[in-house]
Amino acid sequence: MFETVALVGATGAVGRIMRQLLEERDFPAKTFRFLASARSAGSTLTFKGQEYTVEELTKSAFAGVDLVLASTPDDTAAEYLPSAVEVGATVIDESGYWRMKDGVALVIPEVNPEDAINAKGIIASPNCSTTQMVMALKPLHDAAKVTRVIVSTYQATSGAGVQGTADLLEGSRAHLDGKVHSYKAFKKPIAFNAIPQIGSEKEQGYTSEEMKMVYETRKILGDENIQVCPTCVRIPVSNCHSESITVETAKPVSPEEARELFSNFPGITVVDDLKEGLYPLPNECDGRDEVFIGRIRRDISNPDGITFWCVSDNLRKGAATNAVQIAELLAAHRFQKV
């Protein structure tokens, strides 16, 4: 088992779920430490029935740590995580900073586990909207080669962290009371609204969130030829991202075949019966670790196209669950003979 696991960003939206998962899944480690910014240092949290003091993240904080699970903003990940690698720790990082760097593995355990096993230093966990989409693409890609994807996302406010959720609740209350709320996580009011911008402006009129879906998909699937056209939208749902995904494949896939491929893929649950009003809903996927798929149908505008609806808990499979699964994969690989 691991000697000492450090949870960096332990007080954040993702960090809180990571703590729950490490506890629920009885993660194999002798010691756990919990780190965050100076703002939270000295506060206490409970883990496995024991009280822990949150430590301040510093560059010298990693002595004796052999595994780091990190979920902080990009600039924090950039500044501090190399210090963990220097002392020999394996780092699994949720931020966007390291994902596309050369030599950094970008891993979804059901899709490219070998990249985690062969990795040294930092292993990145993908962007939440990318993870659920790539989980859905993988079985289609293996069976029929995905050539093009058109995706529109409907992303929950928890994707913007603890402050995103607070903004939705406080902004909705203020709106109903006829008051003005000063939003901190969003540049536009999110209550009773839909914001077609997540992240900053990047190339050709696309946003940073959208370009993550383009580049990360290619890296994880190991195919630079996949064309992805994304539109990422923030909606006033507290948790779970939804996506409308249309896929073109080199070989046509029927809805029946797609249903079968999804059903047989680990980590995907198909909920698909329009007559009965059955399809994945964010409030029903909340707190679940799977990627849910429904509304599977032919793209009526394209004989080589298939289209579907995909929902997943962005804090779980989109973040914490994926990171903990990577850590479990490493533990199984390193310690299975011990």
Ligand SMILES: NC(=O)c1ccc[n+]([C@@H]2O[C@H](COP(=O)([O-])OP(=O)(O)OC[C@H]3O[C@@H](n4cnc5c(N)ncnc54)[C@H](OP(=O)(O)O)[C@@H]3O)[C@@H](O)[C@H]2O)c1
């Ligand atoms: N939310 C999602 O659905 C999701 C999904 C995938 C990936 N991610 C990524 O995961 C990361 C964390 O997201 P989140 O949603 O958990 O954000 P969050 O709720 O805002 O939490 C951020 C965490 O980072 C800590 N932190 C901030 N600045 C720090 C500093 N200078 N030094 C040390 N710790 C610092 C915070 O500590 P304090 O409490 O002390 O401020 C907190 O624990 C981000 O990079 C995000 O893009 C998020």
